[in-house]
Amino acid sequence: MSTAQPATVVSRLGGLVVNLVLVTLTLGAIAYLAPSLLGYERYVITGGSMSGTIEKGSVVFSKSTPAEDLKVGDVITYLPPADSGVTTLVTHRILSMEPGENGSTVFRTQGDANPDPDPWTFSLVDDEEPVVQHAVPKVGWIMIALADREIRMLVVGLPAAVIALMALAQLIGALRPSREDEDATEDVVPNCGDRVEVLSPAWATSLTSVDLDTAAPSAPRHLATAGSAAPH
Numbered sequence: 550m551s552t553a554q555p556a557t558v559v560s561r562l563g564g565l566v567v568n569l570v571l572v573t574l575t576l577g578a579i580a581y582l583a584p585s586l587l588g589y590e591r592y593v594i595t596g597g598s599m600s601g602t603i604e605k606g607s608v609v610f611s612k613s614t615p616a617e618d619l620k621v622g623d624v625i626t627y628l629p630p631a632d633s634g635v636t637t638l639v640t641h642r643i644l645s646m647e648p649g650e651n652g653s654t655v656f657r658t659q660g661d662a663n664p665d666p667d668p669w670t671f672s673l674v675d676d677e678e679p680v681v682q683h684a685v686p687k688v689g690w691i692m693i694a695l696a697d698r699e700i701r702m703l704v705v706g707l708p709a710a711v712i713a714l715m716a717l718a719q720l721i722g723a724l725r726p727s728r729e730d731e732d733a734t735e736d737v738v739p740n741c742g743d744r745v746e747v748l749s750p751a752w753a754t755s756l757t758s759v760d761l762d763t764a765a766p767s768a769p770r771h772l773a774t775a776g777s778a779a780p781h
Contacts, residue, residue, distance in 0.1 A: 593689035598660030611679035
């Protein structure tokens, strides 16, 4: 096997790895951007209060719905009131809707896996509220992992390093002359010493004769040579 063949295999393998990484990144970008373009909001479920309906580690896709269109049984994502002590978004089901002051609506929610309703009530501040439309299990674990800086650097940095190494290998393979090129160069460039050694005697004699004839051509036969008498 010539040295060019391993280089070709490495080059093809590198190209395949680069293409796979690019396709993966492209699909990931599409999956990340597509929901927003379709009007959905994404939320990662990090607790187990909705287990049995929406498992921990799921990603839910919600659509903003006018507050007047909300109804009991909808699963909404909201921020509990400040006095609840909860500072993160909650995704729970609407348990009840009661009239409040100044024409507002007072909501109470409960997690499907919780035995009791949430210990707070609240009124909506905005005119619209995200209502869960779809849930994709387990995908949220990827986002939870990417929230860790070290894991994020590994996921992003490792493919980048692989692409850089593959590109370097392809560049070295392109700059390094192949064995076939070296053999072709040896065949084209003659070795003058070797050609002198393989001359046949007949060729050498012919070459000598040509050289002598060229250096000292003989006189025409019809001309008398010096010192001889012309025939009568």
